[in-house]
Amino acid sequence: MIRLVIALFLASLSLTAAAQSRPPVSERAYAPENIGSLPVSDQIRVIEKEYREQSRGRQIPDDQLDFYLDQIKFSRWTFSKIKNDIAVSLRGNSNGNWNPPPGGNWNPGNVICSSKDHRYNECRTPFRGRARLVENISDTRCVEGRNWGSRQGLVWVDDGCRGRFVDSGNGWGGSGGNWNNGQTFRCESEGGRYRECRKPYSGGNTVLVRQLSSNRCTEGYSWGEKRDIVWVSNGCRGEFRLQGGNNGSGGNWNNGYTVTCSSYNGALRTCAWDRNRGEPRLIERLAGRCSERVDWGYDGRGLWVKNSCSARFGAR
Structure with a gap:
């Protein structure tokens, strides 16, 4: 009787070990041979799993995934063909680089x-x-x-x-003004730390054209400029460009004159304005209501803002 109990116990341990040695079914890549019959989201999920299994946990490169999705859509690749191509791409390739198979004319848009x-x-x-x-x-x-x-x-x-x-087909021009042929530059405060970024050319006024961070980019508080650099801090990440200055082509990219002025914690603040430019006008509201004569204005004190208005101003 004791021997029977021991035998049953050992048999159960053997079955448990065998079950644990097999990969969970949920981790196995499975798809019908006609993988194109699946929704695109399921195609992606299956291809990613197959790549992880063959590469021992790596993530498929974006361009390789894009290639497979196009081959499924336009060349009717099967799941077996994709699995084989993954194996070929990984053979002797430990750094994850990938190139399309030779002889093709893949040119994605x-x-x-x-x-x-x-x-x-x-x-x-x-x-x-x-x-x-x-x-x-x-x-x-x-x-x-x-x-x-x-x-x-x-x-x-x-x-x-x-x-x-x-x-998008919209290019980088549009009616919103001169984007300087797309020659913007980026400066990012990682982990909230102070950072300096060198301007792409000398001179000119820096303007924030797009905020990339969830933290607000406010001139004078979380970003600013001095000589040939732009600085950011407090988690500000943004795209900037210069107005005026020499871009190395013998001319100016933009002769416009602008000033960004920001009210911190609702307090009144005055900003330097070149009186030779005439009176300022609001070009771009960055924060707050910024209603003229209520939240910003121009008088004997110069250009002023309050009530947490932050905006970019240009000459009328």
Whole structure:
């Protein structure tokens, strides 16, 4: 009787060990051979799992995933073909780099860009204009200006955003003014720390053209300029450009004159204004209501703001 109990106990241990040695079913990549019959979100999920299994836990490169999705859509690739191509791409390749199979004519007009582990990431685009989000792939909602954005030749993502982007067709000009051919520069305060960024050329006034962070970028408080540098702090991350100054091409990018003036904690503040430019006008409201003669104005004191108004002003 004792021997029977011991035998049953050993048999149960053997079965338990065998079950534990097998990978959980949920971790196995499975798809019908006609993977194109699945929704795109399921195609992505299956391809990612297959890549993780074959690469021992690595994440598939964005361009490789983009390639497979296009092959499923346009060339009717099967799941077996994708699994085989993943194996070929990983053979002797330990650094995760990937190139399309030879002999093809793949030339995508879009790009997938992923914020891995909620970290900031930049992806080169096959187009030069402004990007447009056409597919939100991540569970995180991708919101332009908050966790994704673009500049000439690049898309950036952050905070878990993952999406497919195309050329919006709007370029970098538009009726909103001169974007200096897209030659903006970025300066970011990581972890709330102070940082200095060198300007791309000498002279000119720096203006904030897009706030990238959830922390407010307020001139004089979380960003500013001195000589040939722009500084940021307190978590401000933004895209900046220069108005005026020499860009190395023998001329000025923008002869406009602007001043950014900000009221901190609602207090009255005056800012230097060149009286030779005439009276100022509000060009861009950055924070607060900024109603003329109530929250900002121009008088014997100069240009003034209050009630937490923050704005960029130009000559009338």
